[in-house]
Amino acid sequence: MLQGTGVLMGTLAASSVLANLAPSRAWALPLHALSQAEGETILQFGRVLYPHKTLPTAVYALLVKDLDAEAARDASVATLLREGSASLDAASGGKFTSASSAKRLAAVKHIEGTPYFSKVRSTCITSLYNNEMAFAHFGYEGPSWPKGGYLHRGFDDLTWLPKPPASASPPAG
Amino acid sequence: MTRFDLNDDSVVVIVGSGAGGGTLANELTQKGVKVVLLEAGKRQSSAAFVNDEWASFGQLAWLDKRTTSGSWQVAKDFPNLPAWVCKTVGGTTTHWAGASLRFQEHEFRARSTYGGVQGANLLDWPLTLAEMEPFYARAESKMGVTRTNGIPGLPGNNNFKVMYAGAQKLGYKECHTGRMAINSRPRDGRTSCLQLGFCFQGCKSGAKWSTLYTEIPKAEATGKLDLRTESHVLSIEHNGAGKVTGVVYADAGGAHQLQKARVVAVAGNSIETPRLLLNSSSSTFPDGLANSSGMVGRNYMRHMTGSVYAIFEKPVHMYRGTTMAGIVMDEARFEPKRGFAGGYEMETISLGLPFFAAFLKPGAWGTDFTHFMDNYTRIAGMWLVGEDMPRDTNRVTLSADVKDQYGLPVPNVHYDDHPNDVAMRGHAFRQGERLYQAVGATKTMRTPPYPSTHNLGTCRMSDDPKLGVVNKHGQTHDIANLFVSDGSQFTTSAAENPTMTIVTLAIRQSEYIAEAMSKQEV
Ligand SMILES: Cc1cc2nc3c(=O)[nH]c(=O)nc-3n(C[C@H](O)[C@H](O)[C@H](O)COP(=O)(O)OP(=O)(O)OC[C@H]3O[C@@H](n4cnc5c(N)ncnc54)[C@H](O)[C@@H]3O)c2cc1C
Numbered sequence: 028m029l030q031g032t033g034v035l036m037g038t039l040a041a042s043s044v045l046a047n048l049a050p051s052r053a054w055a056l057p058l059h060a061l062s063q064a065e066g067e068t069i070l071q072f073g074r075v076l077y078p079h080k081t082l083p084t085a086v087y088a089l090l091v092k093d094l095d096a097e098a099a100r101d102a103s104v105a106t107l108l109r110e111g112s113a114s115l116d117a118a119s120g121g122k123f124t125s126a127s128s129a130k131r132l133a134a135v136k137h138i139e140g141t142p143y144f145s146k147v148r149s150t151c152i153t154s155l156y157n158n159e160m161a162f163a164h165f166g167y168e169g170p171s172w173p174k175g176g177y178l179h180r181g182f183d184d185l186t187w188l189p190k191p192p193a194s195a196s197p198p199a200g
Numbered sequence: 201m202t203r204f205d206l207n208d209d210s211v212v213v214i215v216g217s218g219a220g221g222g223t224l225a226n227e228l229t230q231k232g233v234k235v236v237l238l239e240a241g242k243r244q245s246s247a248a249f250v251n252d253e254w255a256s257f258g259q260l261a262w263l264d265k266r267t268t269s270g271s272w273q274v275a276k277d278f279p280n281l282p283a284w285v286c287k288t289v290g291g292t293t294t295h296w297a298g299a300s301l302r303f304q305e306h307e308f309r310a311r312s313t314y315g316g317v318q319g320a321n322l323l324d325w326p327l328t329l330a331e332m333e334p335f336y337a338r339a340e341s342k343m344g345v346t347r348t349n350g351i352p353g354l355p356g357n358n359n360f361k362v363m364y365a366g367a368q369k370l371g372y373k374e375c376h377t378g379r380m381a382i383n384s385r386p387r388d389g390r391t392s393c394l395q396l397g398f399c400f401q402g403c404k405s406g407a408k409w410s411t412l413y414t415e416i417p418k419a420e421a422t423g424k425l426d427l428r429t430e431s432h433v434l435s436i437e438h439n440g441a442g443k444v445t446g447v448v449y450a451d452a453g454g455a456h457q458l459q460k461a462r463v464v465a466v467a468g469n470s471i472e473t474p475r476l477l478l479n480s481s482s483s484t485f486p487d488g489l490a491n492s493s494g495m496v497g498r499n500y501m502r503h504m505t506g507s508v509y510a511i512f513e514k515p516v517h518m519y520r521g522t523t524m525a526g527i528v529m530d531e532a533r534f535e536p537k538r539g540f541a542g543g544y545e546m547e548t549i550s551l552g553l554p555f556f557a558a559f560l561k562p563g564a565w566g567t568d569f570t571h572f573m574d575n576y577t578r579i580a581g582m583w584l585v586g587e588d589m590p591r592d593t594n595r596v597t598l599s600a601d602v603k604d605q606y607g608l609p610v611p612n613v614h615y616d617d618h619p620n621d622v623a624m625r626g627h628a629f630r631q632g633e634r635l636y637q638a639v640g641a642t643k644t645m646r647t648p649p650y651p652s653t654h655n656l657g658t659c660r661m662s663d664d665p666k667l668g669v670v671n672k673h674g675q676t677h678d679i680a681n682l683f684v685s686d687g688s689q690f691t692t693s694a695a696e697n698p699t700m701t702i703v704t705l706a707i708r709q710s711e712y713i714a715e716a717m718s719k720q721e722v
């Protein structure tokens with residue numbers, strides 16, 4: 028059931044901290060189960076749910092990538108996503124992706140609580156925030172073991188508050 | 201590798217290798233007792249642990265299906281994950297943070313101290329702090345707890361600095377880097393803490409105490425321990441005289457094995473322990489083993505919990521260094537004029553970006569949520585943990601319709617917050633917010649409870665066989681050679697993180713079991 032025909036594409040801004048994480052600034056995401064329009068709807072839906080002004084589209088594309096992969100494995104997920112994306116269009120009185128941001132928000136509120144909404148929202152939590160691009164964007168430093176931990180890399184480098192006394196916080200041994 | 205025969209009925213079988221079971225196994229084998237330790241999970245190692253929150257969860261957590269009911273928020277946010285516990289050698293001591301506190305004297309006398317609290321099933325412990333003290337001391341030494349035995353405290357990280365500064369503004373007197381089962385100096389063949397910041401994912405440096413690489417290898421070195429991994433105990437068998445005779449378990453290949461035993465000690469953590477007793481019902485014991493009191497599974501406690509996260513203008517990087525890097529102990533006292541019985545601790549907590557997104561406010565979306573994510577590097581966090589009220593109706597039961605991979609009913613965990621829990625949580629949230637606001641927080645978030653990391657009380661201890669499942673040694677009232685060796689024994693939950701007390705009870709129990717065996721009482 029390879030109904031997917033789409034490819035999502037984009038370019039990371041040269042200024043983005045992520046530009047040097049990726050092999051090239053241009054990215055492309057071929058879809059296996061979803062159509063291009065469905066992929067774009069879900070991507071914009073993700074942006075309404077978790078709006079981060081400067082988070083590159085490449086990260087939101089991971090949401091589409093993960094849902095597309097699940098839809099390719101499980102036909103019921105494909106149907107859920109297809110019908111759900113249509114319901115977002117219906118709720119925005121035309122195409123969700125070309126509606127105004129106020130209309131998009133209203134459409135998302137309209138479908139809140141549906142299985143489609145829950146599926147996309149819960150997938151966002153891992154797709155958007157559990158990847159290296161997100162780590163770099165939000166400033167989380169990821170695995171520390173390969174770098175010897177933070178003992179000599181700033182675990183106590185905060186200087187805008189007074190230093191606790193040694194009785195409360197003894198020096199490292 | 202020591203192997204005992206399936207038909208060897210002179211062994212002690214211990215179910216579960218976590219804080220309770222792993223400790224008991226070591227203590228007994230040191231005394232020359234033969235132990236078969238059955239652990240449902242696989243054996244990992246510091247080298248195998250991963251600095252990746254979801255991957256580590258997949259590697260170590262208990263993911264077998266469970267169901268929930270009741271008015272607690274966890275049933276809504278995590279309907280099939282009531283508890284965050286582990287299935288692996290070492291149990292939840294792989295994921296735990298290491299906070300190691302003794303109970304306060306009055307907490308062993310909750311009923312006498314707090315009086316009758318309506319809708320709560322308070323009881324005094326059949327033990328006193330004085331009786332526990334020598335064993336607490338042994339546990340602290342074994343676990344290498346900082347600020348005991350001359351071991352210095354850990355150095356505070358950034359998250360602690362924020363907590364400390366706020367605590368001073370609020371006038372709190374007892375705030376420091378805690379009593380932690382984490383090496384601040386090399387000790388017991390393990391290195392000191394490298395401030396990795398992945399305490400909840402298994403400590404790759406081995407600085408944090410876990411039975412996986414302390415108690416269990418020590419027990420193996422005696423030649424008296426037969427540890428069988430991927431061995432999931434399905435039922436406990438008994439004879440016509442009402443003594444337990446062994447256990448049936450599914451081995452790694454799924455085949456059922458019957459291991460005979462002289463004594464069985466159950467330490468599967470407070471959901472699996474009562475489940476195993478209930479799943480072991482027979483015509484002699486139709487309500488489950490050791491359940492003449494009807495208390496097996498009841499009085500499930502999980503601690504009053506919640507977290508406060510706060511955004512500051514300047515960087516914090518809370519995730520750097522020990523997860524529980526410090527504590528405020530002032531609110532742990534008993535002072536009913538605050539509007540609730542019992543007390544609570546305030547302990548720093550940090551989550552990596554993936555878990556922060558998952559646990560900050562489950563189900564939330566929109567700009568309130570993304571504002572916190574956007575400020576991830578400028579956030580400090582604390583976990584609030586306090587005594588919750590035992591209730592008859594908060595209980596682990598067997599599901600009527602959902603079965604696990606072995607065809608056995610899964611546990612349902614029912615919990616309704618008691619008004620005392622709600623009042624305490626409100627107070628704790630307010631104090632946490634005030635602490636952070638006092639040092640310039642621009643925004644704070646009240647994060648609801650995570651799946652229960654502390655699971656207690658489902659085989660409670662009492663001198664009275666009508667009121668409790670086990671006596672003061674964790675021996676079941678009904679069956680002399682059946683013991684409970686984990687937090688299920690807790691009569692009440694106290695404010696403190698439970699593991700220090702679980703380990704202490706296991707050490708104490710080992711003396712009792714060894715003596716009862718030598719006197720031929722079991
Ligand atoms: C993230 C996190 C942080 C924590 N931090 C702290 C802290 O700072 N301080 C503190 O005091 N506590 C802390 N805890 C709690 C602490 O981990 C537990 O209190 C403690 O590990 C409980 O010990 P236990 O022996 O009862 O169970 P566990 O350690 O959970 O061990 C039970 C073992 O039994 C096995 N088992 C269960 N059923 C069966 C069966 N049928 N057959 C075979 N094996 C079975 C399980 O696989 C498991 O390995 C934390 C927990 C978590 C999750």
Ligand code: SF4
Nearest residue numbers: 393394396397399403
């Ligand atoms: S912070 Fe310390 S205790 Fe925690 S994982 Fe790292 S080395 Fe281990």
